Amino acid sequence: MNWPLMVRKDLRDAYDQYLLQTGVGMFALLFGLVAWAYTRTPANPATLVEGPLFLISSVLVPAFAVMSANETIAAKRSDGRLRLVFGLPISRRDVVVGSYLGRAVVFASSLLAGVVAAAIVVQIRGDTLLTSALASYLGLTLLLGLAYLGIAIALSAAIRSTKWVTVLVFTIFLVFTFVWRFVPQGIVYLANGMELPRTMPDWAGLVSGLSPSVAYENLLRTYAFAGPAPETSAWFLEPWVNAVVLAGWIVLVPLLGYRRFDGSDL
Numbered sequence: 627m628n629w630p631l632m633v634r635k636d637l638r639d640a641y642d643q644y645l646l647q648t649g650v651g652m653f654a655l656l657f658g659l660v661a662w663a664y665t666r667t668p669a670n671p672a673t674l675v676e677g678p679l680f681l682i683s684s685v686l687v688p689a690f691a692v693m694s695a696n697e698t699i700a701a702k703r704s705d706g707r708l709r710l711v712f713g714l715p716i717s718r719r720d721v722v723v724g725s726y727l728g729r730a731v732v733f734a735s736s737l738l739a740g741v742v743a744a745a746i747v748v749q750i751r752g753d754t755l756l757t758s759a760l761a762s763y764l765g766l767t768l769l770l771g772l773a774y775l776g777i778a779i780a781l782s783a784a785i786r787s788t789k790w791v792t793v794l795v796f797t798i799f800l801v802f803t804f805v806w807r808f809v810p811q812g813i814v815y816l817a818n819g820m821e822l823p824r825t826m827p828d829w830a831g832l833v834s835g836l837s838p839s840v841a842y843e844n845l846l847r848t849y850a851f852a853g854p855a856p857e858t859s860a861w862f863l864e865p866w867v868n869a870v871v872l873a874g875w876i877v878l879v880p881l882l883g884y885r886r887f888d889g890s891d892l
Contacts (some may be wrong), residue, residue: 665748691774693774695778701788722887772872776876781798809828
């Protein structure tokens with residue numbers, strides 16, 4: 627496998643297109659400003675993660691992930707660059723794996739810059755920082771970004787048209803970030819005779835948790851927020867199920883995109 631060559635090429639492309647610099651600068655600036663605002667108000671040490679950082683990452687992380695990866699492979703296919711790449715000892719699997727890992731490095735660097743900037747600002751201001759919560763936040767948010775990167779890479783590999791890739795990627799972003807959390811309520815509303823019951827059934831939580839964003843939020847509440855972890859009444863609402871959902875988006879979805887890419891003509 628020669629995927630390390632594709633990783634280096636993708637990183638060079640990201641640097642030449644100022645994507646890496648933009649991501650690092652944007653995350654560092656936004657997270658630093660959020661941390662500065664946090665130190666201006668009396669708050670407990672967990673508020674930084676539970677409040678502003680959580681709100682920013684819920685939208686910014688998926689948006690940056692899909693934006694940075696949606697045309698990674700499709701654009702190379704449409705302008706003929708893939709034909710030049712395949713003139714080298716590089717397979718289609720190398721292209722998908724290398725593009726995925728290259729954009730993952732860009733995203734991870736940006737996120738790490740933001741978290742470090744927030745921690746530095748809090749320390750300079752002399753406020754209290756809950757290190758364990760911040761570390762959990764960093765790890766789980768990295769998984770969220772990888773999930774949306776996986777979606778974008780899969781679509782970029784499976785679809786020829788860069789226009790359709792962009793449309794589908796941002797549609798999926800909007801659905802899973804905002805709309806999906808209301809889908810279980812809509813199903814229960816229709817199944818219950820056009821009214822909501824006093825308590826939602828357990829399966830509604832399972833359906834809601836199929837979204838990478840909701841699975842991320844559930845894990846964050848369990849491992850990064852202060853206070854006791856939320857109790858569950860069914861095994862499929864346990865935290866490990868949310869972790870499996872994220873793993874599926876990270877691994878299985880790009881694999882499906884690769885299978886489509888591997889069987890298609892350039």
